[in-house]
Amino acid sequence: MQSPKFYVGLTFVSKQEFRDAVYNHAFNNGKELKFIRNDKNRVYVRCRQTGCPFRINAWKVKNAMTWRIASYHEEHEGCGWVYENSMVKSTRVAKRWVKEIGHHVTWTTAEFRKKVKVDEGFELSSKQAYRAMKKAKAILDGEAEESFRKIWDYCLEIDKTNPNTSCHVKKTELLYDGKPRFLRMYFCWEASKEGYKFCRKLIGVDGCHLKTKFGGQLLIAVGIDGNDSIFPLVYAIVEGETKDSWSWFFTLLKKDLQITVEAQQQLTFISDKQKGLLPAFQEVLPNASHRFCVRHLHGNMKLAGFLGKAMKDALWAAAKATTVNSFSDAMTEIKD
Ligand SMILES: [Zn+2]
Numbered sequence: 001m002q003s004p005k006f007y008v009g010l011t012f013v014s015k016q017e018f019r020d021a022v023y024n025h026a027f028n029n030g031k032e033l034k035f036i037r038n039d040k041n042r043v044y045v046r047c048r049q050t051g052c053p054f055r056i057n058a059w060k061v062k063n064a065m066t067w068r069i070a071s072y073h074e075e076h077e078g079c080g081w082v083y084e085n086s087m088v089k090s091t092r093v094a095k096r097w098v099k100e101i102g103h104h105v106t107w108t109t110a111e112f113r114k115k116v117k118v119d120e121g122f123e124l125s126s127k128q129a130y131r132a133m134k135k136a137k138a139i140l141d142g143e144a145e146e147s148f149r150k151i152w153d154y155c156l157e158i159d160k161t162n163p164n165t166s167c168h169v170k171k172t173e174l175l176y177d178g179k180p181r182f183l184r185m186y187f188c189w190e191a192s193k194e195g196y197k198f199c200r201k202l203i204g205v206d207g208c209h210l211k212t213k214f215g216g217q218l219l220i221a222v223g224i225d226g227n228d229s230i231f232p233l234v235y236a237i238v239e240g241e242t243k244d245s246w247s248w249f250f251t252l253l254k255k256d257l258q259i260t261v262e263a264q265q266q267l268t269f270i271s272d273k274q275k276g277l278l279p280a281f282q283e284v285l286p287n288a289s290h291r292f293c294v295r296h297l298h299g300n301m302k303l304a305g306f307l308g309k310a311m312k313d314a315l316w317a318a319a320k321a322t323t324v325n326s327f328s329d330a331m332t333e334i335k336d
Helices: 015-029 088-105 111-121 128-150 149-161 190-196 243-258 261-265 277-284 292-305 309-320 324-335
Strands: 035-039 042-047 054-061 067-073 164-177 179-188 202-209 217-224 230-238 269-271 289-292
Touching: 015 035, 015 042, 015 067, 015 088, 067 128, 088 111, 088 128, 111 128, 111 277, 128 149, 149 164, 149 179, 164 243, 164 324, 179 243, 190 230, 230 243, 269 277, 289 292, 292 309, 309 324
Parallel strands: 202 269, 269 289
Antiparallel strands: 035 042, 042 054, 054 067, 164 179, 179 230, 202 217, 217 230
16 A cells, blocks of 8 residues: 555554555655554554654454554644654665666666655655665566566466467577577467457557566567557567567567458558668568657657757648658758
């Protein structure tokens, strides 16, 4: 419970869950709370500020493992926001911030401290911040390792519950300590195969970096459905964006979506100019049309120094032009 709402009768699966909720409540509200009683049947929580009436009492439910709030006084009185909160421990902070830290692997301790101060309203010492980040990263690495270990079970489970789904795992040809290693994984769900039949003749493909310690890249292909909404088709985890990995991806995609030569002729792919994508495309889907994403193209133009709204507008006008004349006009404007 990241933002617990306490009330009398609220039940927790364990004492630990209740205690975690109390910590989250304290952090969310900038309060310093203390456990004045903490035994196998009762936990009493008070505010550290003397005279403040805030109170939570939780009891263990008879003949059960669960815990229940027996009395609760919600309001605090005479205690302000506590910035240097003694309840803040690096392990707690790591748990609360693990997702964010996973998304911002380049954060420095100072940046993290600042973020915590702004978002949570409490001060971490450099040491606490350093420890919290280290613990969060250990949690993330452990989760990633644990997930990789479950890949085979996951595939078997998909096979059992979604028999027409394609789920391929490719191992390395090289052996490490006598064993192959994980190289790639590909998915096309049955629902995607069925849904694709009703999509527009347009497929978008893109790739992005994965942020766990194992690295790799995520490749994805999406369609556009009858409501002009994005419709997920296939996705894969690969070692990197190369001609080989994109070819592998397209070969499986072509089979799963039943893209015949005739179907290719009516189909347009849209993408960025990713490394390896264009030659792979030529090899596997030579009869389909291929267009570049204008948003990505504009991103590349900005990187090359062509900034400003006028340039952006002219580019989009050219991209959206439906007659030769309006296209030529927009191109002239870009050149000017
Ligand atoms: Zn209080």
